[in-house]
Amino acid sequence: MDEAVTEGTARRWRVPVAVALVKFALAAVLVVATVTVARDLVSALLGLLVAVGLGLSGLRDVLMPVRLEADGEGVTVLTGLPGRRKHYPWAKIERIRLDQRRRLLGRSTMLEIDADSDLYFLTQYELGAPPAQVVEELAALRTGR
Template identity: 40%
Template sequence: MDPQSPPVRQWRVPREVPVLKALGALALLALGLLFAGGDPVRPGLAGLAAAGLLAWALRDVVAPVRLAADPDGLTVLRGFAGRRRLPWNAVESIRLDRRARRGITAETLEIDAGDSLHLFGRRDLDAPLDEVAAALDEARPTAG
């Protein structure tokens, strides 16, 4: 990247989210032990649920950046903590999907790369999705 090119833009999970997930795991475990009543299944199930929540929190710590854009393309999270590079010519569309149902509006940022579809929510990127879509459109080189 030359000194004249724009910097890399990154969007990440909010810093407090893994902490909240870890606290939720501890609360699940405590509740499982508190309401066990001599039954070994309840704390076991609570432990499994807590372990799943801790693994989810660990992913947020290990790979907090979910999406990055630079003049050459996008980098998206793949799997637990891997990365996938998408050159701009592989990105077919960037779209904001809004759906309202029962008074609740859900937004999803969709990045269609032909052979793969990458979906991001507000909590994945810690930014309003319409602003992220606009920034990606701005970062994308125009065909010339």
Template identity: 45%
Template sequence: MRSGAWSEPSAPTATSAAWRVSPGFAALKCAVTVVLVGVAVFLAGDPRALTAAIVAAVVAGGYALRDLLVPVRLAADPHGVTVINSYAGRRRLDWGQIERIRVDSRTRAGLRTELLEIDTGDHLHLLSTYDLNAHPGDVADELQRIRGLA
């Protein structure tokens, strides 16, 4: 390959995997933030509307910034997993620290939600389909497969 040529990122090996936020959804959050800033500028004459638009822009911008700072929410290898911790931090967990990996499914108001739960006894790490850009059940199966390689 020529120097400086663009190439596809390498695929994860059979012994490791990583799950990240959807780049399209992160871009949508950035676009919403820009639109809300534009609305705030447009509503500069109305203090209440301006305040509401600024608050909405800050909240949307905060979520978009987190997606840009820490796009990978979960990574696993034969030694353990790395999960997102707090706003933009990461926490490394050895397989021995993890007591249970399961999927919690709930139905509320006719909508079904599923969360991947990684339980260490002291902490419960919850990851949604949005966080993983994959079905939590599939991720749980892959984590168990990688854990079996340890």
């Protein structure tokens, strides 16, 4: 499931197409379930609102799939719903590490980037690669090895 792309010395990590397709499929199932099962207006509106949110999230994954780019100069991160790109030179990157936490039924592992006064968390589903692998590749790009 490695969706990273190499262009020269630059690397890009992107959302796999399968993730967007799953979001679209879940949104469609939720719409059908809401229309057939909802017994009142409030539950119908809530179900449709969640389905629209899933659909918009899938659409963002298709239109702006690259979540992280890095090269010898620094790191560029996709931020916010409109998909603005924010570039940080390596000198502004304070820390790149794995954020591992215990959740209800397991562990979650995310890539944490602490840049300037901003903090970013990226999951494997956003990167298309295991966060531990991305941390290693970012370290190599940062040091030029």
